Amino acid sequence: MQLPSTTITDGGHITVKPKRTLRLLQLLRPHRALFTAGMLFLITNSLAGLAFPELLGRLINAGKQPEATAYIHEAGIALVVLLTIQAISSFFRTLIFVKVAEKTLASLRQSVYNHLIKLPMQFFLTRRVGELNSRISADISLLQETFTNTIAELIRQLVIIVGGITFLMLTSIHLTLFMLAIMPVMVLIAVGFGRFIRHFSRRVQDQVAASGTIVEETLQGIFSVKAFASEFLEMKRYREKTDEAARIGIQNGKYRAALSSFVVAGIFGALVAVIWRGALIGLDTGQLFSFVLYSVFIGSSIGGLAEVYASLQKSIGATDNLFAILDEPAEPLAPVTRLAPEHTLHGYISFRHVSFRYPGREDTPVLKNLSFQAQANQTIALIGPSGAGKSTIVSLLLRIYDPTGGHILFDQKDSSTFPLSALRSQIATVPQDVFLFGGTIAENIAYGKQDATDAEIIAAAQKANAWEFIQRMPQGLQTIVGERGVQLSGGQRQRIAIARAVLKSPRILILDEATSALDAESEKLVQDALSKLMKGRTAIVIAHRLATIRQADKIIVIDKGAIVEEGTHHELISNEEGLYKTLCEMQFIQ
Numbered sequence: 001m002q003l004p005s006t007t008i009t010d011g012g013h014i015t016v017k018p019k020r021t022l023r024l025l026q027l028l029r030p031h032r033a034l035f036t037a038g039m040l041f042l043i044t045n046s047l048a049g050l051a052f053p054e055l056l057g058r059l060i061n062a063g064k065q066p067e068a069t070a071y072i073h074e075a076g077i078a079l080v081v082l083l084t085i086q087a088i089s090s091f092f093r094t095l096i097f098v099k100v101a102e103k104t105l106a107s108l109r110q111s112v113y114n115h116l117i118k119l120p121m122q123f124f125l126t127r128r129v130g131e132l133n134s135r136i137s138a139d140i141s142l143l144q145e146t147f148t149n150t151i152a153e154l155i156r157q158l159v160i161i162v163g164g165i166t167f168l169m170l171t172s173i174h175l176t177l178f179m180l181a182i183m184p185v186m187v188l189i190a191v192g193f194g195r196f197i198r199h200f201s202r203r204v205q206d207q208v209a210a211s212g213t214i215v216e217e218t219l220q221g222i223f224s225v226k227a228f229a230s231e232f233l234e235m236k237r238y239r240e241k242t243d244e245a246a247r248i249g250i251q252n253g254k255y256r257a258a259l260s261s262f263v264v265a266g267i268f269g270a271l272v273a274v275i276w277r278g279a280l281i282g283l284d285t286g287q288l289f290s291f292v293l294y295s296v297f298i299g300s301s302i303g304g305l306a307e308v309y310a311s312l313q314k315s316i317g318a319t320d321n322l323f324a325i326l327d328e329p330a331e332p333l334a335p336v337t338r339l340a341p342e343h344t345l346h347g348y349i350s351f352r353h354v355s356f357r358y359p360g361r362e363d364t365p366v367l368k369n370l371s372f373q374a375q376a377n378q379t380i381a382l383i384g385p386s387g388a389g390k391s392t393i394v395s396l397l398l399r400i401y402d403p404t405g406g407h408i409l410f411d412q413k414d415s416s417t418f419p420l421s422a423l424r425s426q427i428a429t430v431p432q433d434v435f436l437f438g439g440t441i442a443e444n445i446a447y448g449k450q451d452a453t454d455a456e457i458i459a460a461a462q463k464a465n466a467w468e469f470i471q472r473m474p475q476g477l478q479t480i481v482g483e484r485g486v487q488l489s490g491g492q493r494q495r496i497a498i499a500r501a502v503l504k505s506p507r508i509l510i511l512d513e514a515t516s517a518l519d520a521e522s523e524k525l526v527q528d529a530l531s532k533l534m535k536g537r538t539a540i541v542i543a544h545r546l547a548t549i550r551q552a553d554k555i556i557v558i559d560k561g562a563i564v565e566e567g568t569h570h571e572l573i574s575n576e577e578g579l580y581k582t583l584c585e586m587q588f589i590q
């Protein structure tokens with residue numbers, strides 16, 4: 001995948017760069033008013049949290065004041081008010097951030113999908129679809145966390161650190177500096193240590209998983225284990241893996257033990273040192289109490305900041321991946337509402353000296369200087385051995401790819417002068433491997449024409465010889481086809497695809513004959529439907545069974561990307577030396 005120039009990867013580690021952070025924040029732009037409101041609640045919430053230790057300190061000290069009861073009530077009520085403000089602001093802050101995150105992610109999902117579906121075929125050639133899909137959903141979930149929590153946490157922690165230090169400075173600059181010299185260092189060491197341990201725990205889990213795999217595999221393949229008498233070998237392998245897991249686990253335990261003593265000695269030690277020093281310089285109980293509480297707040301915010309930074313780095317990596325997809329140039333597609341007269345096809349097709357190499361396989365010419373014509377309403381059959389280049393011709397016709405040499409003309413005009421969507425909307429394909437979507441039969445037929453009425457769908461199904469079997473199904477047109485149409489037979493799927501093409505009523509028809517033979521009856525139904533469909537249209541037929549193309553106006557024999565013969569069945573069959581004759585003989589056709 002082509003990554004944008006701003007991506008900086010350093011041994012798999014992604015560093016935060018301002019430009020990339022900005023790109024992440026730009027996603028929030030449409031919701032900036034709502035986001036700002038959320039920010040206000042967040043800041044209110046953080047400030048209220050900040051006042052908490054101070055007020056608590058006052059409450060503790062209130063007993064020593066001359067009119068103790070009044071002071072105690074005052075401080076107590078102030079704390080209740082504070083907690084109410086905190087509760088309310090916390091509610092709205094969470095609500096608003098979730099709203100912003102959900103809206104942002106929905107539009108991000110939509111733009112990534114909308115872009116992805118418009119990317120040219122060559123993008124998909126080098127990527128695994130499953131991987132792309134899980135990548136995108138993982139990256140988007142990461143961003144969900146960022147927009148709901150991470151950004152808010154970052155702000156909250158900054159407010160607490162800055163505000164907390166200010167409060168402390170007001171109490172005692174000397175003690176604050178003392179605290180700052182030891183507390184953050186201890187916290188950061190603890191965070192770093194914690195991360196190291198987490199990495200170690202992952203290694204333990206991997207080892208345990210590896211030993212689990214041995215159990216699973218050997219039990220599934222227990223027959224082979226016994227047949228090869230390898231029980232003792234497997235026992236040894238399992239012992240090694242589990243012993244290793246135990247060894248790493250014990251080592252991990254040592255680090256954990258060290259961390260907990262460090263937390264007790266280091267962090268609590270730092271707190272003790274602060275209280276000690278504070279007592280020495282004469283702070284009273286209340287002041288000392290709020291001082292310690294602020295120190296804890298600040299310490300945990302510094303620790304939290306390190307986590308937030310790591311999580312932001314991951315999100316920026318995720319946005320880089322998503323933006324890399326968005327930065328890929330898409331096909332210039334636009335919805336076809338009405339065909340302009342100059343873009344209406346009349347059915348004449350001409351290949352002129354067309355050459356082609358697949359992107360990424362530039363060293364292998366697939367089509368070599370290919371020229372042929374199809375007059376309007378003619379049927380042209382493409383035949384030739386497997387790998388000759390027949391499907392490639394179809395891909396070029398649909399402009400899935402553009403030729404690397406030569407031209408393809410529709411009605412004497414270069415194919416590149418037609419808008420892609422306008423061109424494709426006038427061509428229908430009935431492919432070999434019919435792909436049916438998981439919806440109803442009606443939806444699948446209407447794929448050729450989204451606004452088709454039920455009557456039109458039924459008429460198309462009748463023309464495609466599909467109506468009879470659809471009618472026999474309990475739910476008729478509303479029958480749900482299973483994933484990839486598994487509940488339908490090959491012949492039935494083909495007839496649905498034909499009905500789709502009937503409904504689309506294309507000017508040009510591309511038929512890729514199924515290689516797997518249908519039974520005689522299905523074959524006849526499919527052939528009948530196809531003959532009806534081909535009438536009055538230009539048809540390009542990729543034929544595997546030569547018996548079906550005798551009536552073609554022209555048969556083009558392709559071998560290794562070049563045309564080796566061209567003519568009608570009768571012309572070609574009389575050439576004793578020809579490839580067509582040989583192929584016919586192999587299929588017992590006279």
Ligand SMILES: Nc1ncnc2c1ncn2[C@@H]1O[C@H](COP(=O)(O)OP(=O)(O)OP(=O)(O)O)[C@@H](O)[C@H]1O
Pocket residue numbers: 125358359361366384385386387388389390391392393
């Ligand atoms: N996406 C691709 N990337 C690279 N090479 C490809 C790609 N698709 C096909 N090819 C190569 O192009 C050549 C022509 O393939 P094509 O699918 O057009 O042949 P075909 O005549 O339709 O074969 P079949 O009858 O088996 O379907 C083959 O050598 C094939 O390996």
